[in-house]
Amino acid sequence: MNLTNLKVSIIEKLKVQLTRNTILRIVFYLLLVISITLKGIYFQGFVGSKTPYNFSFGTGYSSVSPFMNYYIAFAVVFLSFTLLFKGKGKWIFPLIINAVLTFLFVLDLWYFRGFQTVPSVIVATQTANLDNMSGSILSLTTKLDFIFVIDFLVLIPYIIVFRKSFKKVKSNFKGFAAAFLISIIYIGYVPFNINVLGNKDVKNSYLFSNYDATNTARYFSSIGYHLFDVYNTYKDLKPYKLTADEQKEVKDFYAKKNENLPDNSYKGLFNGKNLLIIQVESLENFVIGQKADGQEITPNLNKLLNNSIYFPHVFEQVNEGTSSDSDLMVNTGMLPLRKGSTFFRYPNRDYISLPKLLGEKGYESTAIHPDKGSFWNYADGLKGIGFNNFIDYYSFNPDEVIGLGLSDETYFKQVVPMIKKMKQPFYTFTVTLTNHGPFELPDKYKELNLTGELKDSLLGNSFQTVHYTDKQIGMFLNELDKNGLLDNTVVVIEGDHTGVHKYYNDKVNEMKNPENWWLDNNISSVPYIVYQKNYNNPVKIDTYGGQVDMMPTISYLMGVDESKYINSALGRNLLKTNKSFAYLTNGTLRGTLSKEDQDLYKQVFDISDKMIKSDYFKNYTDK
Template identity: 45%
Template sequence: MMAKTSYGVTVAYRRSLKRGTGLLGYLLQEWLFFLTLAMLLIKSIVLMGFVNSSNQSLIDMSRGLKNITYMPICVAFLLIIAAFSLLARNRGRLWVLLILNFLCSFLFAFDAVYIRASGNFLSTQLLRQTGNLNNLWDSIFAMFRPCDIVFGFDIPIIAVLLIVTRNLVEYSSPLFTNLKARLIAFFTIILISVGYITASHIAIDVYGSSKNDYIFYTHWNPAQTIRNTSPMGYHVYDCYVFFSDFKPYNISDKDRADIQSWIDKKNEKLPPDSYKGIYKGKNLLILQVESLENFVIGKSVDGQEITPSLNKLLSNGIYFDNYYAQINEGTSSDADLMTNTSVFPVRKGSTFFRFPYTRYNSMPAIMEKHGYSTKAIHPDNGEYWNWMEALKNIGFQQCIDSKSFSMDEVIFLGLSDGSFLRQVKDTVIKQKAPFYNFMVTLSSHSPFEMPQRHQKLKLEGALAESRLGGYFQSINYTDGCIGTFIDELDKSGVLDNTVLAVYGDHDSVHKYFNDEIQNIKPSQDWWLDNDKRIPLIIYSKGQQAQTIHTTGGQIDLMPTLLYMLGIDESEYENTVFGRNLMNTREDYVLLSNGEFRGNMAESRKAEILQGLEYADMAIRSDYFKNK
């Protein structure tokens, strides 16, 4: 009979485990390699469960499995990551595996945050935008959810296990001690994984028939790209796309012809109507309001108007109540771009960071030809989203940033809306007519934690403590600042000959905190759904109030305003991707993720969707430089 330890384990059996002999001993020594693979696969599935989910704050494993188009591709990329642990020797291999697990988990956790914020995973392009993070950390941390702990819960547990079992097993396997064996194993795993990925790429991407099923392809819908490549594969492909930017991007004559054909086919060529030239000769002032969603317009909470100043504009304004945000990864800077160029942003990263020197047949350039002076005025630093460099090249004669203002009150991202609009008032009033000024506000940015001194609404219960309540307070503050600014312009007489266009840069509280909004009790129906709608109000003193129900978006503002300012369509219709909302038979908008709103025949959707890809090609190739 064999001798036994006090734990009932034979001495011989324990020695076998310590020496690592036999299959069981080998598996015991490789426990962390297989566990790391399993955990990273589980985390990939969890992350994919957030993709295209109506609630990106709940773990849905079944949705995650459905959202990985090619599971073997996903495993192959994870094997490549784990294989690098074979380059370390002895127990160091285990700690390398733990570090690799931690780094991937950290990446996945921030992917989860970023997909809630932008509908995409983190991009290498963001390395060009690190300066944007200076004042955004509160907004970033507000996007984490309790479920995100799943991406890191195993890390401390494994670390403790490595410490506790450090004397239990002698790691005598050649894969721990022998350099040659480790290198053979490393290159074997790499070659098999890369070979499988390459073979799949050739079979599916090269000889496949549908771009929806491509592995490596920047789809118009970011979620589709992520599903096809898998989380880790997406980041590898993203790096490839990033470095390909450093090479000149050329398009063929056929591509150029296709782009122009798409733009020309979009033009409806309708006869002029009564809106043409109604603002001819007037100044134009555009005010892009941070995070302004449409659902607050005309609404009250606990008997208090949320946007009394904007509501007042409606009495002499044209109000577009089906106007949508079309921004992509450039967020607010994409709104700057589309408003002034009527061109969709690039498919990956920020257009202003990637292609700040691209030329356009822009609104400021066209208005300059008609005698207008043009200014872009921001209360933040010119390097933020690289907006100053980009807007200069878009065609503004002058760009003014925070360096030109006294920073006497800072809220979140920069100068407070109250201080900004108070200081910029004299610039607008003293400017020689005709002028075009493009301005933005900042204070109503997430996480919607307005200083107490600026909270004017009296809210009660759960609403008062919620992000939605904070949003109401933030928008109400900005609305009050806008009202004071407009009153000052009116007193000076500038408003008598000025058209004011006010709109939101993007949706926000529903985009970032929709899960919290749905859980507020008691709730009201009007605040539960916004669906990417932002308000557009075109105000002119003495104008008859009107509501336009036509569905449109941010690329439509430029042709709409130029039409109403009396500038002939021939000056811009062959370069804009948008349409004139005052003279159209169409009733649709194409969002940046490829979704449609409004009325669009199924038979035309594929054709219209090409606009996203054509705009990307046009920006990257500087297509408009000679237009």
């Protein structure tokens, strides 16, 4: 073979080798795009199922297929940066990106199982909430979640076998620019037409005018949702000022909401008495008055109904702030923000609140939390609402911890002497913790003798923890009574949000022989009990309402002048209304409303957002 033929042969072999290496690299990148896109389908396969703990690829694909191009475009946006690397970076960087995005999908899924929505970036600032939460987080996982990492079983061996194909490969800025820009142009085409060119009729414009986090994640995958969320969160950092039209919108809402009905016998019924609110963790109304294997689940709460005004149809309206959202609604009559925790984002807003209104009547107000003040930013949030005093975990002797924190027994035992020292009249807001999912109670405290399917089931365990909490509430009230405090005190007992049906409804549905009351249509309701030891006209109010209605109802009973809160609370007085309804956080209507009222109350979530963001009561009302 002469020299010329040898050169030709070498060049041909190099060409073949280069072509082979190029193909191997392209296949690797295509596998990455496909795997990241599939993870979006997997996510929707859980979210779209009857329960997010089960998986259906068909459901996920049918949900995603109309938006597949966006899923691919967002994957390419991230992977395009691979072209800026050389050598080993060509495969190390995309594997890292894939791992990060995989973690994002899995985190969104776990969060969705807990809150029925996907998290905002704002949640990442709430790391204080992770204290003692490991058990609750693990309860939101399933063995099926491994499908999100199956691709690594292919990609890693692929790299091990073909890693030499990535050697001596240079960075490719032009390739990066082309891949990145084409993807961005595709993604940005619709919003550019809407916001820059003013073309409101462009096809698929609804995708970009949607404010529901779960839908946004469906349209653009978790990747796209979080990019939009970061942008919207950045915009929200700027001071929010209401336009003249928005101010009119708020005032018009109150004008239409107010029913102007005559007063009744409930007005000022408990005027001048102390007020004690017990907010019970994850307490659902469906257990009140019920028995499990012939045993009363809540015997003490059942007994209290003999001297109470009882509202069995008050529905949960918390959002991403969960328990802290309940603190907000019960005390202000405002709805929580649609994104993030109100206490974290705006802890020092001005409200027309229950502690302030009672403060005008000479009440000293105290919030007593078994949590640390940093959890849900309770310390700043409750002080912002207007409480004179805030007591948290650090004021207690943590001699017994169950699950999330202080056991209800040690908490209530230590609260009694605190209340004894309070100057009357007082308003005291207390909170329990033990009845928190996944409802893990030491065996020595399990007093219900459950058998069969209920024994050791998650539903049965929830009955055990709520029975335990019910017992501690009974002992707490007995101690207050022994100290002569109940005669002049109104006790309000309410649930901060639902529990076993909120987070573990799939486990309830899996029970082979369910009883009808487990599956009641009102499973999204929390009990709302107004107890007074000497009140001998027990009544059950069947009016439908939401947590936002608790504050104006309590205010009416406590003799607060209605004019002081009727144009501030977004809720209504359930003892003085002809309307029986509640809108849930997801927009579902419980009860009945006229078409005109439906149109009115559907705005309330957006109105509350605007009022809180703009600090409405400080900046837009007369002092």
